[in-house]
Each structure stands twice: as structure tokens, then as C-alpha cells.
Amino acid sequence: MRPIIILLILLIIILSIEITSAEDIEWTSESEYTLYEGDRFSKEGFIVEASAFYVDAGLVLITIYKNEKVVASDTITGNEWINYNDEIIVTVVNTTGHNRTWINEKDKPRAEIEVCFKAVPELQLSISIDKEVYGPNDHVIHTEVTVKNTGTWNIEDVELNIQTNGLQTSRDRKYNYDNIAKRRSEKEEFYLKIPNLKEQRTYNITSTVSGKSWDGEKITANTSRSITILPGWKILGIEKKCNRICLSIW
Incomplete structure (x- = not known):
């Protein structure tokens, strides 16, 4: 029983450290983009792409590239985000249609996203x-x-x-x-x-x-x-x- 308690305490400490470090990071102000399927943009050494849409579920596949290599990819919907290595956060603010689905817009769905980067002086x-x-x-x-x-x-x-x-x-x-x-x-x-x-x-x-x-x-x-x-x-x-x-x- 005692080893289990010790493991739980260590787990709580590790999680608290990770949360604290993420909260302590300074981020740049958000930049807003509207992406259709296959659209991409580049900024601060990253490329962000709306690789695919899953219309019925109201989901979009966001892919992040760095040095022309895929470093993060996930299927997300409104108010969800991808955080790659505490260097870039991509948030899907909304998708077209109503209630996060593309009603009557299945042929050309789009996603509104916000992107912010780790603030770095140079x-x-x-x-x-x-x-x-x-x-x-x-x-x-x-x-x-x-x-x-x-x-x-x-x-x-x-x-x-x-x-x-x-x-x-x-x-x-x-x-x-x-x-x-x-x-x-x-x-x-x-x-x-x-x-x-x-x-x-x-x-x-x-x-x-x-x-x-x-x-x-x-x-x-x-x-x-x-x-x-x-x-x-x-x-x-x-x-x-x-x-x-x-x-x-x-």
C-alpha cells in the first residue's frame, strides 16, 4: 500500500510541474486564419495545414510542419487545440455551419483557427x-x-x-x-x-x-x-x- 501512495504523490508532483511550466510560458498574441481543405500558411518556421475535414462529425485534421517534417497532427473541433513542444499552439475556434457541423456546406467546409507562438527575444x-x-x-x-x-x-x-x-x-x-x-x-x-x-x-x-x-x-x-x-x-x-x-x- 505504501509504495502505491508514494507513486501517487510522485505522479501529482510531476503533473503539477508540467502544468506550472506550461502556464509560465509567455506566448505571442493570437493570429487568426481561415483554412479550407488543403490550405496552409507558414510563420515563425512552422507550417500549419488543414489536411482534411470530417464533415459529419464537425472535425478538421490539423497538421503542423517544422523543417518540412510533420511534428504534430490531430483531428480536433471547435475550442480544441494542439500544443507542439510548448513552441506553437493551434486552436480551432470554430467550423462553418451550426453547432460545429457543416450544414449545407459539405462541399467546401472551412475552419477558423488561432495560432500563437512561444515568445522569444532575438x-x-x-x-x-x-x-x-x-x-x-x-x-x-x-x-x-x-x-x-x-x-x-x-x-x-x-x-x-x-x-x-x-x-x-x-x-x-x-x-x-x-x-x-x-x-x-x-x-x-x-x-x-x-x-x-x-x-x-x-x-x-x-x-x-x-x-x-x-x-x-x-x-x-x-x-x-x-x-x-x-x-x-x-x-x-x-x-x-x-x-x-x-x-x-x-
Whole structure:
């Protein structure tokens, strides 16, 4: 008797954990679609299809694809849903006709569905400069680094790092943001000092960013940009030589 009680307690704990984790997931707002037999749509890497209708029972076969493979399929009716791996939920809101059946519409039944996805933030980085090549007459490189949350949820504890590959700048190269809302961005603007070089050199400006999703998952991104700086010492030498010749002639 005692082992049975222990098993029941463990089962209750496991079920409560599963329910809690499902409730704790943040979901995107619902998108509504009307599908006839064979209709499908793609979004967020998934394809949802109304594969078949069973008119007399008021049922529709919903198939979910990911990477062109079937990952979930079920025959459901109004107010029923499919949840695949807590990544996507497809709910049949209603079917045509009355009382979930297709009265007088057996030749062309349709289903109204709602789809929502697990909310996930996503980081995108870009580095902007005025031009690719700088010469001796240039003094500074105007640089902008933009970090954007292109995902479907806010991201927290964002840390942006910029490496200038030895080029001097008066600004900090590390920035922190408490939160970047979805579809919002942060921009940092600064100037890099152009060195006086003996030989042409290419510098790589790199940037990395990281942050945390609502479930604690670490989100990262990185990018880089190349800058070529032409030598300046040869021109200085030519100018000095020219000045000496001009003085001797004078």
C-alpha cells in the first residue's frame, strides 16, 4: 500500500510541474486564419495545414510542419487545440455551419483557427561607418553600433561590448541596458582616431551582445566591420622633401 501512495504523490508532483511550466510560458498574441481543405500558411518556421475535414462529425485534421517534417497532427473541433513542444499552439475556434457541423456546406467546409507562438527575444547587431577606406586627410571615423531586439518579447540584462582592434576612442566600449523591448533598439555613437601609418592596414571593428530571455535563456549576437586606413608617413616625407628643394631653389 505504501509504495502505491508514494507513486501517487510522485505522479501529482510531476503533473503539477508540467502544468506550472506550461502556464509560465509567455506566448505571442493570437493570429487568426481561415483554412479550407488543403490550405496552409507558414510563420515563425512552422507550417500549419488543414489536411482534411470530417464533415459529419464537425472535425478538421490539423497538421503542423517544422523543417518540412510533420511534428504534430490531430483531428480536433471547435475550442480544441494542439500544443507542439510548448513552441506553437493551434486552436480551432470554430467550423462553418451550426453547432460545429457543416450544414449545407459539405462541399467546401472551412475552419477558423488561432495560432500563437512561444515568445522569444532575438538580438541583431549592426555597425555603421561613413566609408570603407580612410586616408591621411581624414582625422576620425564616425561609428555607430546599433543593437535591436527583433524578437517577439522583451530582453533583459543586455550587455554590449565593442572591440576597436587598437583604434583609439574616447568613449566606453562596454554598455549595459536593463531592458530592450521587442522591436526596439539602442544606438551608441562614437569616434575612432585615425593613426598615422607607414603602411596600409585593415582594422576589424567587432561587437558582441548578450541578454536574457524571460525564461533565463541566454541570447547572443555578434557582427564585425572592416576599415582600411591608408599610410600617411610617405606623404609627410614627400612634403618635407619638397619643402627642402623649394628652399634651396629660392
